[in-house]
Structure formats: C-alpha cells, structure tokens
Amino acid sequence: MAHQHKRGIARTQTALLPAAVEDYVAAHSIVRVIDEYVNGLDMVALEFDKSVPAATGRPGYAPDDLLRLYLYGYWNRVRSSRRLEIECKRNLEAMWLMSQLAPxxxxxxxxxxxxxxxxxxxxxxxxxxxxxxxxxxGEAPVVAVDGSKFKASASKSSLVTAEQAAKQRQKIEQRIGQYLEQMDQADAQEDAEVEPSAERIEAALKRLRQRDQQLEQAQAELAAQGAGAKAKEERTPRVGLTDPDCVMLSGKGGATLAGYNVQQAVDAQHKLIVAHEVTTHANDRTSLEPMASQAQQVLGAAEMTVLADTGYMNGAQAQGCEAKGITPVVPMPEVPNTHGEAFYPKRMFSYDKTTDSYRCRAGEVLKRYKHDRTAETDYYWTRACAGCAHKARCTKSERRSIARSWYAEAAERAHERARGNATLMRLRSATAEHPFGNLKAILDGGFLLRTLPKVKGEMALGVLTYNLKRTLNILGIEQLMQKLRTHRTLISV
Structure with missing residues (x-):
C-alpha cells in the first residue's frame, strides 16, 4: 500500500467543539497575565477617558477592555487599529480577552x-x-542611561527649511494658476461632459490651498524661531508639515531620519526600564542628569550610580549628578585635534589646580587670560610661544590657547571611574542596549501617532509592554500572576 500524506477531517463533518471560549485559551497563555494586570488597575485614578460611563446615550466600550486589546497587540507586534479590529473577530485569545467584543x-x-x-x-x-x-x-542601585532614535510618522521630505517652504509655495502658486485656467476653459465650453473634470480640478485646488496654508504656517514658525533653542541644535532650522514636533536626526552610518530621540534609564539588576523620556534633542549631551535624577526619584535612592557612554559626557551634567548623590561613570570621547594631526593635542598640556595654569612640553606656564561666562569656559596661553622651539608642532597662530570648562574636574572624575572599571562599562552595554533592541521590535522601529504628547503616550505603552514581558521572563507566569493578585488585594484594602 502506498504511503499517503496526513490529512485533516472534512470541513463539513459535525464536531463536538468546546462550548466556551475559555476552553480554547491555555492556562499559561499571556492573555491571562494581561487580564490579571488590567483587573488590578483603577481606570479612574489613571485618568482614562470615559472611565465613568455617561448617564445618557448609547453605552460605550469600557476603557479596560480596550487597554487589554492594546497590550495584547503591542505584545504581539500588532499595533494597527484596523488589524486589531480583525484580531477581535478571528483570534481566539483576543476574543477571550475582549469577552467577544469587536469594536x-x-x-x-x-x-x-x-x-x-x-x-x-x-x-x-x-x-x-x-x-x-x-x-x-535597592540601597545603592546601578542604572544605565542610553538613547536611541525612533522614526516619526513622517517622511524626511515633510521637514522643510525656510528656503524649501518658499520654493514649494512658488510651485503651488503656479499649479493653482494652471488649474484656474483649466476651469475657465471648462466654463467656456458649457458642456455637461466636463463637469466631472471640473469637480476633480476643484478637489485638486482645495488640496493645494491646504498645502499652501501649511507651508505659510511653517514659514511663520521658522521666522519666529530665529536663533531659538531648536535652531541652535540643528544647523538648518526645519519645521514638520506632517508631524510638527518631530526633528531631523542623524542615525547610524550618517543616515538621517525624521523622528524623536528616546532616552531611558535601565536598572542593572534585571534590565527593567525605570524611567524614560521622548525628546527632540539632536544628541544625548544634556540628558545625563535629567534621566539619572528621574530614575533616582522613581527608585527613592539616596545614592545611585549611573552608567553612560561617551555621548553623554558633559561636565556640567556630571557635576549636577554628583550634587544629588549620583555617581556618574562616563568615559570621555576621543576628541579630534582641532589644530591638526601635526600639532600637539590638548592632553599633552598638564593642568595644575593649585596655580590654575597649564604647563606645555617646553615647560612654559600657560596662565588664564579669559573668563567666558557665556561658554562657562576659561582660556589659557603664554607669551613665550613666539621664540619656542616647539611652536611649529604646537600652533600656526601667534600663541597656543587652551580651553578648560568650569566643570572639567567633574568630567575627569566621571572619566576616571569609567577608565578604571572595565566591568562597569561592559555592564552598561549589556544593560542599556538590551531594552532598546526589544522596544525597536515592539514599536517596529517607529511611531504611528503624531505630535510629542501622543508619541510620549505610545512610547509609554511600548515601555510597559517591555517591562511586563521582562517581568514574566524573570518570575514565570504563575508567580507573576500571584504577585499581581496580592498587589491588587493590598491596594483594595
């Protein structure tokens, strides 16, 4: 007898299937964790919209049901509202979670x-x-701070400069003129057959005028920016037409994207995110103290160690951390020699704190000659450069000038901690980079919502999903559900 493939039963055959949806969901399914977690939330205290049913009108969906659906969706990388609608009608786990509701x-x-x-x-x-x-x-927690770029729900071309906005408005004006000519020709024909064409032209004109209005608003905003904070961070100020809050950011390999800079503070104990923030900063240099301070408050820690990479090196930020009982461990980046490779780098000049001066290779003392309050930097030089034998290797200018930040000592302390402890630096990498890899997967690398307030909400949903997943991996489903039940009982009491 010839071998045959394994086949299923006939679709028309009568079967005694389980009568309840409950019977289709495994005892250790993640939907049970999501359900247990949401059951313990006070939707009113958390300020969810429509937590209190309206006294009149048609009953709406309960916010806790919709929250269950979103947590399940983000857990399984299904974020689209249309796809979630479909899941409610075909996915047994979603049907169980939603009690067979299908919004x-x-x-x-x-x-x-x-x-x-x-x-x-x-x-x-x-x-x-x-x-x-x-x-x-814990008593003295260790937290790793890191940042990553996430794509906005906008294209790079939607971020325009003042010059680009002006050129686009000029083109729109020309297009509007062409359409108006076509409409005049259609009016002259007085033919019923041209009516559909005239309607299409009217619709096109409406779209063009809306676009022109957006560009006009963008021009006004760019003019108002002037030399503001946003203009300082970017070489060329831009305004988003699709998402007005997103900015042009530099990614890996020199690539650019329209997006947001997401910061996070991760507890090193179990790689759980304890604080996060969505920013429009072009880099991470001003994020160390805010993120470390936020993590410290969340954890209620009097003393804490914060680990970060070279992108966070900032003396003022390091000093601010130290003032709050936070010990920063941040290596200094390799600073390019602005005087050229043929010239002595700054590290070859030694600083003497007692005399507030530098000493060069020739043994000459460079004294402070300028105290810049705006840049919070002191500058040092010596008059001995003119006849120095090392001048050709030191500077092309009349004198070599050395700049020193007012916060240089704090920066040096943070660097020494990093340089002297390779284990902490490896811990930083293992702690901070793991969550971002997962968040990129959960959010599919970018946001669906637009404007900063909504993007912050979407990121919070992603972070919660990551933390819930991570906690499940640490504790296991039975222990996590038991702790969620106990926590809910304690709150209700």
Whole structure:
C-alpha cells in the first residue's frame, strides 16, 4: 500500500467543539497575565477617558477592555487599529480577552489617541509595582542611561527649511494658476461632459490651498524661531508639515531620519526600564542628569550610580549628578585635534589646580587670560610661544590657547571611574542596549501617532509592554500572576 500524506477531517463533518471560549485559551497563555494586570488597575485614578460611563446615550466600550486589546497587540507586534479590529473577530485569545467584543477600528484608534497621559501614569505605576517586588532599586542601585532614535510618522521630505517652504509655495502658486485656467476653459465650453473634470480640478485646488496654508504656517514658525533653542541644535532650522514636533536626526552610518530621540534609564539588576523620556534633542549631551535624577526619584535612592557612554559626557551634567548623590561613570570621547594631526593635542598640556595654569612640553606656564561666562569656559596661553622651539608642532597662530570648562574636574572624575572599571562599562552595554533592541521590535522601529504628547503616550505603552514581558521572563507566569493578585488585594484594602 502506498504511503499517503496526513490529512485533516472534512470541513463539513459535525464536531463536538468546546462550548466556551475559555476552553480554547491555555492556562499559561499571556492573555491571562494581561487580564490579571488590567483587573488590578483603577481606570479612574489613571485618568482614562470615559472611565465613568455617561448617564445618557448609547453605552460605550469600557476603557479596560480596550487597554487589554492594546497590550495584547503591542505584545504581539500588532499595533494597527484596523488589524486589531480583525484580531477581535478571528483570534481566539483576543476574543477571550475582549469577552467577544469587536469594536471598530476608529473606536480602537481613538482610545490610543486620547489616553496618552493615562498610558504614562500606568507605566510609572508599574515601575512602583516592580520596586515593591524588589525587582528594581535597592540601597545603592546601578542604572544605565542610553538613547536611541525612533522614526516619526513622517517622511524626511515633510521637514522643510525656510528656503524649501518658499520654493514649494512658488510651485503651488503656479499649479493653482494652471488649474484656474483649466476651469475657465471648462466654463467656456458649457458642456455637461466636463463637469466631472471640473469637480476633480476643484478637489485638486482645495488640496493645494491646504498645502499652501501649511507651508505659510511653517514659514511663520521658522521666522519666529530665529536663533531659538531648536535652531541652535540643528544647523538648518526645519519645521514638520506632517508631524510638527518631530526633528531631523542623524542615525547610524550618517543616515538621517525624521523622528524623536528616546532616552531611558535601565536598572542593572534585571534590565527593567525605570524611567524614560521622548525628546527632540539632536544628541544625548544634556540628558545625563535629567534621566539619572528621574530614575533616582522613581527608585527613592539616596545614592545611585549611573552608567553612560561617551555621548553623554558633559561636565556640567556630571557635576549636577554628583550634587544629588549620583555617581556618574562616563568615559570621555576621543576628541579630534582641532589644530591638526601635526600639532600637539590638548592632553599633552598638564593642568595644575593649585596655580590654575597649564604647563606645555617646553615647560612654559600657560596662565588664564579669559573668563567666558557665556561658554562657562576659561582660556589659557603664554607669551613665550613666539621664540619656542616647539611652536611649529604646537600652533600656526601667534600663541597656543587652551580651553578648560568650569566643570572639567567633574568630567575627569566621571572619566576616571569609567577608565578604571572595565566591568562597569561592559555592564552598561549589556544593560542599556538590551531594552532598546526589544522596544525597536515592539514599536517596529517607529511611531504611528503624531505630535510629542501622543508619541510620549505610545512610547509609554511600548515601555510597559517591555517591562511586563521582562517581568514574566524573570518570575514565570504563575508567580507573576500571584504577585499581581496580592498587589491588587493590598491596594483594595
């Protein structure tokens, strides 16, 4: 007898299937964790929209049900409201989680759009749950700070400069003129057959005028920026037409993207995110103290160690951390020699704190000649450069000038801690980079929502999903669910 392939039963055959959806969901399914977690939330206290049912009108969907759906979606990398609508009708786990409710995609999308703040409060509350379970924090916690660029829901071409806005408006003006001529020709023909064409022209004109209005607003904003903070961070100020809050950022390999700079502070104990922030900063240089301070407050730690890479080296930030009982461990980047490779780098000049002066290779003393309050920097030089035998290797100018930040000592201390402890630097890499790899997967590398407040809410949803997943991996499903039940009982009491 010839071998045959394995085949299923006939689709028309009558079967005695389980009568309840409960029977289709495994005892250790992640939907049970999500359900247990959401059951313990106070939706009113977390400020979820429509937490209190309206006294009149058609009953709406409960926010806790929609939250369950979103957590399940982000857990499984299904973020689109249309795809979530489909999951409610075909996915047994989603049907169980939603008690077989199937909201339309607009209802699903609106819930995420209006509850940005609630997501942030919920994310912060879960970190406190982790702290209560002693999964983060402790007497002297170690936290790693890192940043990563996430793509906005906008293209690079939607970020325009003043010059680009002017050129686009000029082209739009020409197009509008062409369409108006076509409409005049259509009016002259007085033919019913040209009516559909005239309608299309009217629709095109409406779109062009809307675009022109956007560009006009962009020009006004760019003019108002002047030499503002945003203009200082970018070489060429830009305004987003699609997402007005996103900025042009430099990614890996020199590539650019329209997006946001996401900062996070990760507890080294279990790689759980204890603090995060969505920013529009072009780099990480001003983020060390804010992120470390936020993590310190969340963990309630009097003393804390913060680890960061060279992108965070900033003397003022390091000194600010030290003043709060936070020990920064940050290596200095390799500083290019601005005087050229043929000239002595700054490290070959030794600083003497007692005399507030530098000494060069020739043994000459460089004294302070300038105290710049704006740059918070002192400058040093010597008159002995003119006849020095080393001048050809030192500078092309009349004198070699050395700049020293007012916060140089704090920067040097942070660098020495990093240089003297390779183990901490390896810990930084292992701690900070792991969550971002997962977040990139959860958010598929970018945001779906636009404007900073909504993007912050979406990131909070992503961070909560990561922390919940990570906690499940640490504790296991049975222990996590038990702790969630116990936590809920303690709160209700």
């Amino acid at each position: 339309d995609h607009k209802t699903i999308a609106d819930f995420r759009r209006v509850n940005a703040r609630a997501f942030q409060l919920m994310c912060a509350q879960f970190v406190q749950f982790l702290r209560g379970q002693k999964l983060v924090g």
